[in-house]
Amino acid sequence: MISLRGIGRDFLLGRQTVHALADIDIDIRQGEYVSIMGPSGSGKSTLLNVIALLDRPTRGNYTLDEQDVTGLPDEKLAKIRREHIGFVFQFFHLIPRLTATENVEIPLVLSGMAAAERQDRVRSALVTFGLEGRADHRPDQLSGGERQRVAIARATILQPSVILADEPTGNLDQATGNQVIDMLEKLNAEKVTLIIVTHDADIGRRAKRQLRLVDGRIIADIHGGDHE
Amino acid sequence: MAGLSQTFTVGIMNSRDNLVFAFKAVISHRVRTVLILIGIAIGVSSVELLIALGDSARRYITGEFAALGTNLLIVLPGRSETTGGPPPLLGETPRDLTIDDALALLRSANVNRIAPITVGSAPVAWREREREVNILGTTASMKEVRHLDIAQGRFLPQADPHQAIPVCVIGEKIRKELFGPEQSLGEWLRIGDRRFRVIGVIKSTGVSIGVDMDDIVIIPVASAQVLFDSPALFRVLVEAKASSRIDAATENIRSIIRDRHEGEDDVTIITQDSIIATFDKILRALTFGIGGIAAISLAVAGILIMNVMLVSIAQRRTEIGLLKAIGAPNREIMKLFISEALLLSLSGSFFGVLLGLGAAELMQRVYPTFPIGVPLWAVVSACGIAISTGVLFGVMPANRAARLDPVQALAKR
Numbered sequence: 001m002i003s004l005r006g007i008g009r010d011f012l013l014g015r016q017t018v019h020a021l022a023d024i025d026i027d028i029r030q031g032e033y034v035s036i037m038g039p040s041g042s043g044k045s046t047l048l049n050v051i052a053l054l055d056r057p058t059r060g061n062y063t064l065d066e067q068d069v070t071g072l073p074d075e076k077l078a079k080i081r082r083e084h085i086g087f088v089f090q091f092f093h094l095i096p097r098l099t100a101t102e103n104v105e106i107p108l109v110l111s112g113m114a115a116a117e118r119q120d121r122v123r124s125a126l127v128t129f130g131l132e133g134r135a136d137h138r139p140d141q142l143s144g145g146e147r148q149r150v151a152i153a154r155a156t157i158l159q160p161s162v163i164l165a166d167e168p169t170g171n172l173d174q175a176t177g178n179q180v181i182d183m184l185e186k187l188n189a190e191k192v193t194l195i196i197v198t199h200d201a202d203i204g205r206r207a208k209r210q211l212r213l214v215d216g217r218i219i220a221d222i223h224g225g226d227h228e
Numbered sequence: 229m230a231g232l233s234q235t236f237t238v239g240i241m242n243s244r245d246n247l248v249f250a251f252k253a254v255i256s257h258r259v260r261t262v263l264i265l266i267g268i269a270i271g272v273s274s275v276e277l278l279i280a281l282g283d284s285a286r287r288y289i290t291g292e293f294a295a296l297g298t299n300l301l302i303v304l305p306g307r308s309e310t311t312g313g314p315p316p317l318l319g320e321t322p323r324d325l326t327i328d329d330a331l332a333l334l335r336s337a338n339v340n341r342i343a344p345i346t347v348g349s350a351p352v353a354w355r356e357r358e359r360e361v362n363i364l365g366t367t368a369s370m371k372e373v374r375h376l377d378i379a380q381g382r383f384l385p386q387a388d389p390h391q392a393i394p395v396c397v398i399g400e401k402i403r404k405e406l407f408g409p410e411q412s413l414g415e416w417l418r419i420g421d422r423r424f425r426v427i428g429v430i431k432s433t434g435v436s437i438g439v440d441m442d443d444i445v446i447i448p449v450a451s452a453q454v455l456f457d458s459p460a461l462f463r464v465l466v467e468a469k470a471s472s473r474i475d476a477a478t479e480n481i482r483s484i485i486r487d488r489h490e491g492e493d494d495v496t497i498i499t500q501d502s503i504i505a506t507f508d509k510i511l512r513a514l515t516f517g518i519g520g521i522a523a524i525s526l527a528v529a530g531i532l533i534m535n536v537m538l539v540s541i542a543q544r545r546t547e548i549g550l551l552k553a554i555g556a557p558n559r560e561i562m563k564l565f566i567s568e569a570l571l572l573s574l575s576g577s578f579f580g581v582l583l584g585l586g587a588a589e590l591m592q593r594v595y596p597t598f599p600i601g602v603p604l605w606a607v608v609s610a611c612g613i614a615i616s617t618g619v620l621f622g623v624m625p626a627n628r629a630a631r632l633d634p635v636q637a638l639a640k641r
Contacts, residue, residue: 054553054634075557082555093550093638097256109245110556154554 007060035207086155090167145176250567272580279606282515324460336480365452381428530617537625549637569622
């Protein structure tokens with residue numbers, strides 16, 4: 001359960017204060033499927049970063065699973081990110097010198113898991129996402145769709161309760177993009193909260209709940225969508 | 229799926245994984261890494277080599293002095309220090325040291341042996357060959373006091389030092405020049421206007437500090453006094469019974485000579501230990517000095533590490549942002565980059581140590597007579613400096629990486 005109350009985020013641009021987010025009040029229940037849409041500069045990504053605990057709001061309160069996470073120190077935030085939040089990016093952000101296996105393994109490594117246990121988990125994750133034949137390939141030897149699948153495997157390897165996707169199809173052709181969305185929706189079907197930021201109205205409409213942001217405010221919060 | 233309470237593990241990357249990650253990052257930039265390693269290796273090897281050279285010179289020189297004898301004191305006529313008071317009316321001429329003065333020193337319980345010495349030079353001839361040679365007049369104890377080895381025959385006989393016996397012991401070089409392949413033992417040498425029978429040849433020790441024992445003829449001290457027509461000794465070598473008794477022996481010598489010279493304290497006593505200690509001190513300071521100069525190159529290597537790490541961090545902004553996004557705390561990022569600096573300086577040091585040892589070995593082959601040894605402390609201090617500068621200069625870039633804002637680092641460009 002994600003609960004934002006009166007969240008605001010200001011940026012200083014020169015001498016001018018820009019309100020990237022203003023008075024955001026939303027609740028997202030465990031297992032929901034939410035898309036965030038809006039024009040460029042509307043604050044979509046900032047909202048996602050605040051939910052991801054990567055960005056600290058200037059005002060307001062953020063409660064994640066009944067825990068107030070607003071002012072936690074870096075060490076605790078990192079732990080929550082590691083164990084509860086999976087991130088999927090537009091540019092995949094795989095580490096170029098590491099193989100698919102090693103990229104997927106990073107969250108496990110960061111958590112201090114023993115190497116033997118890591119191996120089994122990574123192998124089954126690669127199988128789940130159809131990457132078993134690509135295990136030893138580096139990112140530059142993978143197609144865009146494969147790269148995003150590696151990124152999704154990495155995001156889900158620690159079984160997070162929330163998956164945040166920032167324009168996950170932005171760098172993929174439509175067919176591959178749809179496959180990626182299918183994959184994310186499959187995870188959502190297993191009760192993982194899925195939040196997708198997108199420009200693409202078709203993809204946005206697939207979510208059961210659609211948020212529309214303009215100038216840092218939520219102007220529409222539509223429940224429904226064509227998924228069901 | 230997973231609730232908030234779920235915890236998988238300790239939540240801290242284990243150090244082996246940390247090193248593996250840092251290692252992969254380091255080897256992914258091959259040229260850059262090789263250049264840094266060369267820089268550190270040169271710094272480490274030059275510190276190591278210069279310390280080794282300085283230290284070897286110190287050991288060589290003090291060793292040469294020690295080879296002159298053990299617990300050695302040298303008594304010379306005349307006083308080196310001046311005292312206060314009115315200048316003497318008549319110029320103060322020190323009394324000569326005589327054989328009896330030297331023998332009197334044996335009365336001290338702290339003195340083990342003495343060897344009086346007279347020196348001079350005289351023409352030495354055998355058959356038609358003749359040359360000017362340094363002549364050393366002394367007694368049988370000289371062999372023990374000065375640690376001389378005999379190659380052929382024997383040293384001067386134990387006899388009354390006042391007795392001028394016509395025998396001589398010759399250096400290896402003299403033997404070669406005068407006798408060549410012919411037998412020298414038992415032959416009669418003409419020294420000045422007297423004849424001496426050769427009874428021994430001194431074993432060659434190579435050039436050492438002080439008198440070249442290869443290019444010398446040794447005769448009994450009384451014979452030398454007759455030859456040079458002077459009762460004065462050049463100096464007296466005294467061997468104390470133990471190193472702890474050198475000071476007591478010095479006092480004894482002073483009072484014995486004072487008694488014999490009408491209360492005049494007119495000898496100078498030099499202890500071998502004090503000479504060695506002085507050289508040791510000077511050369512040790514020199515070693516530290518040149519080692520320190522070489523260490524500057526390591527500081528330069530440290531700055532090189534810092535520079536390369538800053539470039540590397542700039543290039544890996546998104547990677548750092550990603551690591552943070554997927555749950556690496558700032559401290560972990562810091563550790564990763566310090567590990568990279570540590571890996572670079574460690575492996576650079578390793579190659580540097582090898583390079584230094586190789587260069588020392590090479591020098592040893594080029595100059596076989598100069599004993600070059602790389603002391604452990606040279607290796608340890610060179611590596612210590614390299615690793616600590618590496619880590620020190622790695623902290624700043626690592627800190628910068630740790631403070632990177634993940635949102636900006638991951639921002640679309």
